[in-house]
Amino acid sequence: MTIELRHLRAVVAVAEAGSFTAAATALHITQPALTRTVQQLEASLGVRLFDRTSRALALTEDGAGFVEKVRVILGDLDSAVALYTTRSLALGFSWLLPDPWAQQVIDDVEKNSRATVVPRRCDDPIAALNNASVDAAVVRRDVPGDEFVQHPLFEEQRIAAVSAASPLASRESIDWAEFGTLPLVINTLSGTTSEDLWPNHDGPVVTCSNFDEWLELIAADRGVGTVPEVARRRVNHRNVRFIPLVGAPPAVVRFVYRRNRVTPLLRVLRDAAIRNSPPPGAGTTSSNHSSL
Numbered sequence: 001m002t003i004e005l006r007h008l009r010a011v012v013a014v015a016e017a018g019s020f021t022a023a024a025t026a027l028h029i030t031q032p033a034l035t036r037t038v039q040q041l042e043a044s045l046g047v048r049l050f051d052r053t054s055r056a057l058a059l060t061e062d063g064a065g066f067v068e069k070v071r072v073i074l075g076d077l078d079s080a081v082a083l084y085t086t087r088s089l090a091l092g093f094s095w096l097l098p099d100p101w102a103q104q105v106i107d108d109v110e111k112n113s114r115a116t117v118v119p120r121r122c123d124d125p126i127a128a129l130n131n132a133s134v135d136a137a138v139v140r141r142d143v144p145g146d147e148f149v150q151h152p153l154f155e156e157q158r159i160a161a162v163s164a165a166s167p168l169a170s171r172e173s174i175d176w177a178e179f180g181t182l183p184l185v186i187n188t189l190s191g192t193t194s195e196d197l198w199p200n201h202d203g204p205v206v207t208c209s210n211f212d213e214w215l216e217l218i219a220a221d222r223g224v225g226t227v228p229e230v231a232r233r234r235v236n237h238r239n240v241r242f243i244p245l246v247g248a249p250p251a252v253v254r255f256v257y258r259r260n261r262v263t264p265l266l267r268v269l270r271d272a273a274i275r276n277s278p279p280p281g282a283g284t285t286s287s288n289h290s291s292l
Contacts, residue, residue: 005077007041008070010034011049015067019057088116089269092125092134094190095211096230098156098253101276102138108272115265123210124189129258135266136257136273140192140228149259151270153277155250156228158192160243163221169241176247183223187214192251193226215240 010027014034017023024031042049049063059067089109091097097119106117122128125137129148143150160179162168168182180198188194189209195201206222208214218225219239228251232242255273257266 001040001044003041003044007037007044008074010037011041011063012067012070012074014038014050014057015059015063087114087265088118089136089265090118090120090134091269092120092122092128092137094121094123094125094139096228096234097138098154098228098230099234101154101253101278104276105269105272108276109269112272113265113268115268117269125256129256132261135261135263136255136269139190139254139256140251141190141254143254143256147259148256149262150254150256151274153253153255153273155252156230157250158226158245158248159229159232160245161215161218161225161227161231162241162243163219163224164239164241165221166224166241168224168243171243173244173246176245176249179224179226179245179248185214185217185223185225187211187225191225192228197249 010023013023013027014020017026020031020034020038024034027034038049045062045066047062047066048060049066051058051060091102091106102119106119109115109117120128120134122134122137125134125139126143126148128134129137139150140156160168160174168174177198180201181203183204183206184193184195184201185206185208186193186195187210188207190211191214195205204223206217208217214225215235215237217223219237226245226248227242235242255270257270
């Protein structure tokens with residue numbers, strides 16, 4: 001018997017669902033038809049893929065090894081098909097894409113590839129990369145892990161964010177060292193700052209996990225925060241004031257994607273991201289063009 005694509009999808013569906021009944025529902029076929037399909041595959045391979053009892057279903061050792069390889073095959077196949085049928089890329093970001101860089105990159109990709117770039121806001125861009133809900137992401141902090149490729153693109157100057165009710169709101173500028181002695185509001189998931197930027201900081205720290213929460217905590221005068229300068233031009237909150245920071249280290253904008261999910265379209269997006277970055281000497285970092 002010739003092994004067909006339906007046999008491979010069937011065995012993976014059963015393994016993931018944990019039962020023939022649930023897998024049949026997911027595949028929109030009857031349970032007897034699914035059972036026959038798996039039995040045909042087992043007969044063709046000459047091995048038993050599942051241990052079946054009246055109460056449980058589990059992969060055999062051969063079955064686990066086979067399913068692991070089949071998942072890779074099906075993933076590669078689906079990616080290849082998507083490349084020629086889905087001409088779109090999702091670009092993840094947690095808050096405020098840099099401008100005009102983002103608009104230039106999207107325009108560049110869409111003119112040169114006829115693909116569509118869809119900006120997609122997500123509280124945790126790295127989690128979105130891991131679950132494949134975005135193809136690449138713009139982040140402003142280093143991403144650990146060899147499974148990711150990251151290209152530092154350029155630097156953004158930091159500014160202070162303080163409550164309008166704070167005595168600091170009337171200041172023309174704040175020194176970076178002074179800033180580190182104040183109560184801090186830190187977005188631990190996707191923000192640009194952490195306590196270790198001020199080695200001697202021992203004041204209160206209020207944490208949150210997204211930009212909106214961070215902004216409201218600043219407005220409520222729970223502490224002060226730092227943010228790239230783009231926020232001063234793009235955020236209009238009546239209870240938040242943005243003030244220049246003297247001596248603050250810049251935030252680095254990075255383009256990140258998973259090493260095992262590179263496609264020709266993703267390369268087009270990556271190249272446009274690098275190509276449209278400000279040139280050296282205009283507040284940039286040197287790009288680290290990691291190999292694909």
